[in-house]
Amino acid sequence: MDKAIFYPMLGMATLTFGVVVLLAKRRFAAIGKGETTNLAFFKTFRGESPEPEGVQTAQRNLTNLFEMPMLFYPACIAAGMLGKVDTVTLSLAWAYVVIRFVHTLVHVTGNDVRTRFKIFFLSNLPLMALWAYIAF
Template identity: 40%
Template structure:
């Protein structure tokens, strides 16, 4: 494949949408059970939902938010790598590692939400992102 690094980008975007669907599928019934009327809500914050809904329900929404934060850097750096024609081989492999770590991080956060394994997974995925960034810099500044 010409730019294999595009595949992990699409998979992580798909996974982010899966997490969004999971958050909605658990949050709406929990809101109904808590007596929250969406039609009457005005200007609420995430903290309001955290107070009103069970923690395990909120974990999915929190993870969805996380998937719209650091992964934006992943999308950008992978796009740079693809545009420089260096998106195959080791860069594609590192991108897949990043995506796998983020998916496992999501599953941990959305189910048991233990901080230590989440932190380790986040740290490892960040190291993969650093490696991709260095490779992108080498491709752009060579």
């Protein structure tokens, strides 16, 4: 398997771990400031979240990173196993990672929903193209 396909996967994993750190930082800060007081919520995650918006957006972004990107990792592995790692595959993979990074920045900062949706939609184009390119 061509090792070069590992690097975009490492990029996505690094983004995911970065959001985990951001979430932890925001969550512990909110608890420390007394902005999150109903810790019983976390036993069942039922009802309205007791956390400030910044914590909720980081949590939601982390959830997002376990949705569509889960189609990214097997595509990269398939490309490596099928001998389809080339400039096109790597360009599509890196494009996906970069666009998802921008999506995360928008989500965890200003969280403009329209902008975020456009970036999300755009991120799916290289992912779909990656799957199509590997398949044919």
